[in-house]
Amino acid sequence: MDLIESVQNNQVKEWKKLLTRKGRKKQSKYVIEGEHLVEEAIRAKAAIETILIREDKWSGYLDYDADRSVMISEEVSALLTDTVTDQGIFAVVHMKEEQQSITGNRPVLLLDKIQDPGNLGTLIRSADAAGFEGVIIGKGSVDLYNPKALRSAQGSHFHLPVIHDELLHWIEAFKKQGIEVYGTALDERAESYHEVSSKDAFALIVGNEGNGVDPEILKQTTKNLYIPIKGKAESLNVAIAASVLMFSLYK
Template identity: 35%
Template structure:
């Protein structure tokens, strides 16, 4: 059992928790909680840390997930676990997981792509919520620029509720080039924009489509907005001009799903 916060492995975990550069250099990220552990692809699992109390209670579950792997859980004292945890009430299990590493072809491929493009999104919770909602709405992939918040930020990971393992995503070195690539593939691009003339539900999304979603405070950059084939709007009541980025994205994603289900049924 590790009982000291001065232990080198503990210092390493804290460094991975706090620093994007450290995570990217090792191509790993941290996940916490029994649900995130149970859903992790075992081939991506590097290390597992548990408290003694947790392991006594959940030993059968832990051993079942790790069956066939060469990973042995490392036991930490409650104090040390709290030190490395990113939550106020730690569940008692933390994992080091290999980063995903998708290509644009994997994200934008398929028979009828449904893509979300994120431009300078900054809030970890928003990004995590978009990933989770995207899985539920049937989105096929997410494209982001390098200015977006780190998808492997612990707060983002928690917000995904496991969708990080299943939703393909791609960080573009040049978002403009990536969006142009999508357009060359026959994917129609829509921007949720204050200058939109048509309501979002007046368009046909049964063909390949991508939605451009901008920064929480400033919206889409001019350069990216100009790449949209069509500006659309979500009609508002009262004095509200726009929605939170994650909520706006959710409205659009589920409209695509609704139209495609209706088309399939007909």
């Protein structure tokens, strides 16, 4: 087995670019790191291009498809991680976003300008656990393929469709199908979520950590909801708020 040793290797340089949004967009690929995510990708039959294994870890993964596995040096492994301590196993995966895989037959989560990749990933993981059909990430959000977002999602993006698209387009389409679209807002124009009964199909929109959902989007919803705060906290973390709503509105 050949070893890719140098951080100057051209292939390594191309992989390194996948740590940036621009590089991912250009190559239409992304990198996942860690045994858990790689195993999830294999199980989900994701379009894996290459599995990268640090030389000292090689013997632990002999059962992986040798044709698509390559051995990398410690230096290359350290270059490709976005964490302090790399896990020594990566996969380069082709992006696959199928818009038509989201039908609205089950609840869908819409994300408006989420800034924190940890929140984005946790939102996807929670939507998966809540049994949602899919997640739509709007413009101005951190993207799914951000390494920290992928880490927080813990492989859930292999379980349900997650796409990047224009939210207003989907809101319009859901409304045409007669599907309720719930925005979330903190002010009194919104209704307490306790007033809304559990449903089998709806769209739920949560927004930016500082500013919430864009007012232009809130105007297009069929209803806006809020979570009554009992204590003295000013607000809830967006992933927490979304999860309380997802589990309450879809039982």
